[in-house]
Amino acid sequence: MATTQEYGLGEFTFPRGWFMVAESAKVTDKPQGVKFFGQEFALYRGKQSGKVILLDAYCPHMGTHLARNSTSYVAMDGSVEGDSIRCPYHAWRFGPDGKCNQIPYSPGPIPPQAKVRSWKVEEHMGAVFVWHDPEGGEPDYDIPVIPECNDPAWVPIAFDDLGLVNCHTQEIVDNITDVAHFGPIHGSLTKYFENEFKGQVAVQRMGGGHRTLTTDDGPMLETVATYTGPSILITKMVGTHESYIYIAHTPVDDGSAYVWHGLMVKSPSGAAQYNEQDVAIARQYQEMALAAFAQDFEVWKHKRPNIKGLYVQGDGPFIKQRAWYKQFYNPRAMREELLKGVEGIHHARGIEPAPASKAA
Template sequence: MATTAEYRLGEFTFPRGWFMVATSEEVTSVPVGVRYFGEDWVLYRGQSGRAYMVEAYCPHMGTHLANNHTSYIVKDKEHVEGESIRCPYHGWRFGPDGKCDDIPYSPAAIPKAACLKSWKLIERAGCIWTWYDPEGGEPDYDLPAFENYGAPGWVNWNVRALGELASHPQEIVDNMADKAHLGPVHGSIDMVLFENEFDGVTCRQILTAGHKTLAGDGSEPMTNDTWYAGPGILQSVMIGEYPSHMLIAHTPVDDGVVKVWYGLLVKVPNDTPTEADRAIAAGYEQAGVDAFAQDFEIWGNKRACIHPMMVQGDGPFHKVRIWYKQFYNPRERAAEFQGRVNGRMVTKGTQQDPWTEAA
């Protein structure tokens, strides 16, 4: 694996943006340890049902707040009280804002330094999301709405955690420009159109093509509209007999390591999906997971591509990489990178844009 510095992306190790940290069902009143952005954290739900994420280690003596099953704090179900979490070692209690609000054995005032870093979370579309900014700023763009989640006639996704991948996210984002891999890896045929559009924090790919199995002989090409909203959330809408809305989320764990999730919403004929509808949606979801696994295998078995050897017919890797840099640099420079790429770019070598220029 390679590091952010080796890709020369910018001065920050991890990118600014919205990121997934868990599925909703993973976060309960039993605290769980996670690791993101090179640090350890604890996720838990308070009595209200709201999810929280705080620094993992108690400032008192460095105890991990989640990784314990034998302390009487845990056995007596005092680990989470109200919206607060107790340390299993000495019982110090911390509120969701990270401030210590109780030291049960000490009559002295609570030290001001007795606090944990805490994160703002949003629960949406069956997932838990957080905003990360190495500069500590508020979000400068919105978390996607995921409009089709819960909408009539759509089967909601069952988001799957695909595990950690020892690959820098740059390699994943490169797929937005990678026209040439779609045939050899994914089975695309008779490509009609491949284009990219850059607009601020959004990077979009439009693909119209047949497919070796999903579209028969290619007489009925499919159109996929795929876009990143920021550096860590990809969505893709496919138009067909059963329209689908895909989610791929990847979040940095350490420099050069990401955790990846996959989900698929499927449009079915009935406003209230039947069991038959759900079975069809499950089949589409598995097919999508299998297709994404084709990329996953490539990324997991390649060396870092610091300098792509581009040839005619490749997509605009250079533009994708410039677009991506905006998230690794101070936000005051974002417009600089956006200004270098904003606009639409069509890659030749398709039916709509053949190698020979039209007269």
């Protein structure tokens, strides 16, 4: 596994952006320890507000992990009270703002340093996201959501938890520019392909056949895959079913990532309100989509780091994409400079551009 520095991405080890940290359904009032950006966190749902709370994991008293405990009486009795959480060691209690609001055995005042960092989290589409910014700034873009996420004609998204992969996130993001892998990995016949970079957005437009997602005589599979920020990829897919593939990856350590996959399908029956059968077909289609994604995932799992590829004519615009990705690893003030010569539409030699830009 190679590090951000080895990839030469920039001055920050972990990128700026919105990152998925959990499926909503899995966050309860039983706190869990999670690790992202090389740090430990305590993640739980407040009993009072129902809101998700993400705190730095280590208690300022004596450094105990607030969430990785199952044997303390505090933990066994339930360490979440209202929206606060009690440390399993000496029962100091921390509010959702991260400030200690009770030390049960100490009559003295609570020292102002008795606090942990509380992170900015939001819930959308059944997932929990955190804003991570090495410069400490406020979000400069919204969490991308599937436009039809509340439309009853669409079967709601379900997530597949793929877990940890020991490759740097750069290798995952490379996929957006990788036109030449579609044939060998996915069995697809790429008819057209292009990338477009603009600000924090990277788009891939692709059309062709796909052995695992459509049949030989089936409709052409056309996809528009969009990264909004460094980690959330939403792919609109027109083929057997109108659907969206949702892929989120979040750095765990410098050189590893946690990955989720999800699919949202327009009710195959065409009904304004999806029914049980639609759900069954959607989940079946999800399995096929997951199988296609697993084809990429297996490569990432076993490859060595690709610090500097041996690219040839016909490869996608990897160099431009890696330059685009650098904006998240550097101060915002450098963004304009970093995106010079990167923004715009880029093609791969010998591959047709997407129909719209061909006509343009």
